[in-house]
Amino acid sequence: MSALLQIIEGVKADEANRKLAPGKLAEKIAAAPKAIPALSKFKAEKFSVIAEIKRSSPSKGELAEIPEPAELARIYQEGGATAISVLTEGRRFKGSLQDLEVVRSSVDIPVLRKDFMVSEYLVQESRAYGADLILLIVAALDDHQLKDYFQIAEALEMTTLIEVHNHQELERALAIDAKMIGVNSRNLKTLEVNSEVFADLIPLIPNEIVKVAESGIFDMKDVIAAQSFGADAILVGEALVRAKDPREKIQEFLTGANSTGKVE
Numbered sequence: 532m533s534a535l536l537q538i539i540e541g542v543k544a545d546e547a548n549r550k551l552a553p554g555k556l557a558e559k560i561a562a563a564p565k566a567i568p569a570l571s572k573f574k575a576e577k578f579s580v581i582a583e584i585k586r587s588s589p590s591k592g593e594l595a596e597i598p599e600p601a602e603l604a605r606i607y608q609e610g611g612a613t614a615i616s617v618l619t620e621g622r623r624f625k626g627s628l629q630d631l632e633v634v635r636s637s638v639d640i641p642v643l644r645k646d647f648m649v650s651e652y653l654v655q656e657s658r659a660y661g662a663d664l665i666l667l668i669v670a671a672l673d674d675h676q677l678k679d680y681f682q683i684a685e686a687l688e689m690t691t692l693i694e695v696h697n698h699q700e701l702e703r704a705l706a707i708d709a710k711m712i713g714v715n716s717r718n719l720k721t722l723e724v725n726s727e728v729f730a731d732l733i734p735l736i737p738n739e740i741v742k743v744a745e746s747g748i749f750d751m752k753d754v755i756a757a758q759s760f761g762a763d764a765i766l767v768g769e770a771l772v773r774a775k776d777p778r779e780k781i782q783e784f785l786t787g788a789n790s791t792g793k794v795e
Contacts, residue, residue: 533720534589539671541622542647549628550652551659559659560687567663569641569690570710572613573741573764578788579613580781581643581743583768584634586618586625590722595772600630601637603777610781614641614664616766628660635661643692647671654680658687664711666692669700670719678707692743701732712736713743713766726756733760751787758788 551559573579584600584607587593597603604615617634618626626646635642644662648654649671657665665684669677677693684691693709695701696719704712714736716728724747736742744757745766757765765784774780 534722535668535670535719538589538620538623539647539649542620542649542653545621546650546653546656551656556652556655556659560655563659563661564635566658566688566690567639567641568688569614569643569664570741572641573711576613576764578758578785579764580611580784581614581616581764581766582607582610582612582771582777582781583616583645583766584618584626584630585616585768585772587623588769589623590717591769594769597772601633603772604634604638604642606778607771607781608638608640610778611785612640612781613764614643616643616645616768618768619644619646628656631657631660631662635663641690648680649676651680651683654683654689655687657684658689662689664690664692666694666713668694668719669703670694670696674703674706677703681707681709694745695732696728698732698735701735705737709740711741711743713745714762715745717746726753729757729760729762733757733762736761751783754784754788 586597607615617631618624619628619631641663643664644657645666648667681691692711692713693704694713694715695704696715714732716726717724726747729744733742741763743764744762748765748767749770771777
């Protein structure tokens with residue numbers, strides 16, 4: 532079984548254990564902070580960093596303890612991040628919905644729930660805990676699910692980052708009128724990273740769509756490369772949680788991306 536399928540099995544089991552009754556879920560959605568319109572935030576920037584709160588990963592294991600995710604989120608915001616990504620999957624990434632909730636209450640920039648949205652309930656739950664954006668992984672969904680969850684998110688006023696890994700998935704993302712597409716250089720079956728995926732797919736995405744380079748971004752050369760292929764933003768986790776000064780790291784990435792594009 533691929534890594535992706537194993538993770539999805541765990542996500543479904545955890546969902547069943549914590550699922551709220553429809554009335555309770557509706558109450559929590561109504562009480563959640565109003566969604567920040569993330570798309571306009573990205574389009575207003577020349578280049579953006581989505582800074583991720585990430586304790587662990589299936590490929591690297593433990594990355595950082597992060598006892599105070601809200602404090603790290605504030606540091607990311609001070610560094611100039613356009614949005615914060617919060618991993619909420621608990622088994623492999625050691626995240627939680629509580630992380631999402633405390634981060635959303637601590638910053639005034641959009642917050643992405645980074646998880647495996649494999650049910651309508653999970654999309655609704657994201658809004659209930661304050662998400663402004665959600666991730667939809669094309670590889671994890673059939674065409675009907677992809678379209679339905681995209682429409683549910685829009686109805687809840689959330690922005691959707693549609694994640695693709697190959698040409699076929701990109702075509703499926705474009706077919707639902709995606710407004711923000713993330714190209715992930717990590718193979719979700721093998722967990723290996725191939726940065727050539729950025730060069731292959733990002734130039735094929737229309738300019739009116741916000742283009743995000745995901746995975747494998749560690750230093751300035753990676754940032755400049757992603758930007759050269761047409762990325763409007765990068766999503767960075769490991770490099771930031773392991774950085775001595777995450778605020779400075781974000782500023783370094785933004786300064787480099789907004790310069791002439793030459794790496795000194």
